[in-house]
Amino acid sequence: MSEFLDWDAVDLIAALRGGRLSAETVMQATLARIAERNPAVNAIVDLRADEELLAEARAADAVPENERGKLHGLPIAIKALADVKGTRNTQGSSLFADNISAQDSRFVALMREEGAIFIGKTNVPEFGLGSHSYNPVHGVTRNPYDHSRTAGGSSGGAAVALATGMVALADGSDMMGSLRNPAAWNNVYGFRPSWGVVPREPGSESFWQQLSTIGPMARSPRDMAVMLDVIAQPEGQVPFNMPAQDWELPEEGAASGRRIGWLGDWGGAMPMEGGVLELCRRGFEVLDGLGAELCDLAPPFEAEDMFQSWADLRSFALAGELAPLYADDTKRDRLKPEAQWEVKRGMDMPAMDLHRATKVRSDWFAAAARMFDTVDAVVLPVAQCWPFPAEWDWPKEISGAAMDTYHRWMQVMVPASLLGLPVVSVPVGFSAQGLPMGMQIIGAKGADRTVLEIAQAYHKATNWPEKRP
Numbered sequence: 061m062s063e064f065l066d067w068d069a070v071d072l073i074a075a076l077r078g079g080r081l082s083a084e085t086v087m088q089a090t091l092a093r094i095a096e097r098n099p100a101v102n103a104i105v106d107l108r109a110d111e112e113l114l115a116e117a118r119a120a121d122a123v124p125e126n127e128r129g130k131l132h133g134l135p136i137a138i139k140a141l142a143d144v145k146g147t148r149n150t151q152g153s154s155l156f157a158d159n160i161s162a163q164d165s166r167f168v169a170l171m172r173e174e175g176a177i178f179i180g181k182t183n184v185p186e187f188g189l190g191s192h193s194y195n196p197v198h199g200v201t202r203n204p205y206d207h208s209r210t211a212g213g214s215s216g217g218a219a220v221a222l223a224t225g226m227v228a229l230a231d232g233s234d235m236m237g238s239l240r241n242p243a244a245w246n247n248v249y250g251f252r253p254s255w256g257v258v259p260r261e262p263g264s265e266s267f268w269q270q271l272s273t274i275g276p277m278a279r280s281p282r283d284m285a286v287m288l289d290v291i292a293q294p295e296g297q298v299p300f301n302m303p304a305q306d307w308e309l310p311e312e313g314a315a316s317g318r319r320i321g322w323l324g325d326w327g328g329a330m331p332m333e334g335g336v337l338e339l340c341r342r343g344f345e346v347l348d349g350l351g352a353e354l355c356d357l358a359p360p361f362e363a364e365d366m367f368q369s370w371a372d373l374r375s376f377a378l379a380g381e382l383a384p385l386y387a388d389d390t391k392r393d394r395l396k397p398e399a400q401w402e403v404k405r406g407m408d409m410p411a412m413d414l415h416r417a418t419k420v421r422s423d424w425f426a427a428a429a430r431m432f433d434t435v436d437a438v439v440l441p442v443a444q445c446w447p448f449p450a451e452w453d454w455p456k457e458i459s460g461a462a463m464d465t466y467h468r469w470m471q472v473m474v475p476a477s478l479l480g481l482p483v484v485s486v487p488v489g490f491s492a493q494g495l496p497m498g499m500q501i502i503g504a505k506g507a508d509r510t511v512l513e514i515a516q517a518y519h520k521a522t523n524w525p526e527k528r529p
Contacts, residue, residue, distance in 0.1 A: 062089035066528075069134070069228040069283040076133040079125055083133030083177070087117035090135045090179065094226050100207060103220035104137050105198040106148045107180035116177050129174030130290055131229075136171065139218055139231055140181035140198070141188050142274075144168055147178070152186040152195030155385060155394055166261055167231065167274050167291040174290050182217030182230060186396045187382065190454055191241040191443075191470055193217055200450050203245060204529035205494055209447040212242035218277050219246035223529055228278070229287050235272035236374065237442070237473030240485035243277055244442035244498025247487045248525055249515065250277045251284045253508050255480025256302040258288075259295035266298040269377045270480055279525040281484060281515040282309045288508075305509065313516030316351030318436040320344075320501075320514070323475075324356075326440075329363035330472050331461035333445040335491055340441040340499040343488030343518075350517050357438065360431045361424050363471065369420035370474045371465065372413055379406025398466045425479050432504035437514055442485045442498040444472050476500065482508040484515040487524035 064072055064081060075081040091110055098104050113135075120133040138144050141151050143161035150156045164172060172178070183193050183201040193201040193216025201216045203209040204223050211220045215232030219242035222230050232239040234252040243250030258274040260266040276287035285307040294301040322344055325332050348354050379402065385391045386403040395403075431438070445458050455469045456462065463469045476483040483502040490496055501518075503511040 062093060065089055065093060065225050065228070067228070068280055069278055069286055072228050073131060073134055073286065077125065077128045083117040083120040084114060086133060087113055087135055087177065090226065097224045097226060101202045101204050101211070101220050101224060102199055103182060103201050103211070103217040103224065104179070104226060105140060105181050105183050105217065108147065108178075113177065113179055120175060120177065123175070130286070131171055132175035134176050134229065135179045135227060136176045136229060136231075137180045137182045137218070137221055137227055138168055138178055139215055139233060140184045141214070141233060142168055142231070144178045147181070150197045151188070152184045152197055153394070154196045155391055157197050166295060167258060170291050170293060182215070182221055184214045184217060187399055188214035188233065188235070188238060189396065189398050189402070190214070190466055191237060192452070192454060193242070194450075202450055203447050205247070205496055206447065208450060209495065210245070210450050210452070212245040212447065214238040215250065215277060216242045219243050219248055219250070222246065222248045222277055222279055223525070225528070229283060230277040231274060231287070231291075232277045233272055233274050234477070236370070236467055236477055237470050239275045239277060240442050240473065240483065240498070240500060241470065243485040244487065245447045245496055247496040247527065248277060248279050249281055249284060249487070249519070250485040251275050251281070251512065252476065252483050253288065253292065254302055254482045254505050256300045257292045257508060259298045259301050262295060262297035265380055266300070269380070270300065271373060271377055271477065273480070280519050281313070281512045282311065285309045285512060302506065307509070309512055309516050312520055313518070314513040315347055315517035317353075318510070318514055319353045319355065319434070320347055321355050321357035321435040321438040323359065323438050323440050326363045327359040329359065330444055331458040332441065333458055336441050336444065336446070336497060339488050339491070339497050340439070343486065343499045344439045346518060346521055347514070350521055352514070355435070357431070357435070361427045365420050366424055366474050366478055367468070367471050369417040369424070370478050372409060372417035373421070375402050375406035376409055376414055377406070378402040383407060401466070421478055428479055428481070429504070436507070436510060437501050437503045440472055440475070440500045440502065442472070442500050444469055446491055446495045446497065476502045479505065481505055482511045484511050486515050486518055487522070489524060
């Protein structure tokens, strides 16, 4: 029996560290479950050889109990945009199909130091662009609740691996919702921490690019805090670190006395597919029964100004990262069209357009600060549509409104992403067709623990992840 694979990560790690379960037993069960469940969904890619993994598990079992780390013996698959030393890192691109990582990414190294065992990678879109996890190297990741539908992205493989019980904890990254969208569409949790809580990778551009961040995914907020306790460590080689903090959450969470605002579809500015708002509103109202004070809020800022600022800053950042590939005539055509569009747009951008984008971001930050003077958190849907057919690249319209870019349909992600605010995606249930959805609980910059405590209280009241695929 392998029922322990469905335990909360907190409990599974405690059993591993205390010797009540051996790492070898957990690894054997994990590999058997992957063999059974992964072929239908294609969530885990580049799985390492069974013999190597079982040998690492036996080595973990030999570690004395008083020397075992915070993730001792836990099998983890890392998102296929990060480096795990000695394994393939394709970033979902045929240009890197043979790329072997020479060293661990910083957050991976921190997890390794605490005893995690890396079993392989989780699938992504090419370079993480777009919330649909398909690429020319590994193919499409499918939604475990309906294999004809997308799992979302870019952390789609991670969310599916969690939903199907192939892993208990997962990492993800989030520029425009990549920790949140797949969590919602797979009935699990994803947390984008305040920007700087998990520092940028040393060696990357880190003064200007304040858009993307690493974060945790799990089947409960309390489990996500376990990973944050490991990876949320200041890094002296990069600026804008957030101070280290205590991430241990009370099992019951804490929502009572919090004032929480509903922003819905931002006053009609963000088109929503039928049923999304209603389901998310019901999730929001659960918080009333937990002692929170709920209120409706008027849109605190112009949605279109935010989106244009976001689009410009995103293109500028992506051009900085991908321009060398775009400049090479032998490689440009092997980039997905959306990547080529982003790079060209960023390279052609006038300096004053960039200045206007940063000015709008500054104005929105000030407006958000005023909003958070009156509420502890705000709530928005995670997605504007239900999981769409897996053969699509992206939705071209929502409820009759044309989507003018490949990421316009994710506009609801922009308010938190543009400012680097802490935001957790929590499940809210299912459509009549059985498709999952989630809502965002967003806090002020630095209010990470508040957001997670609210989410944990909500989890104890609902426990949606128990409704398994």
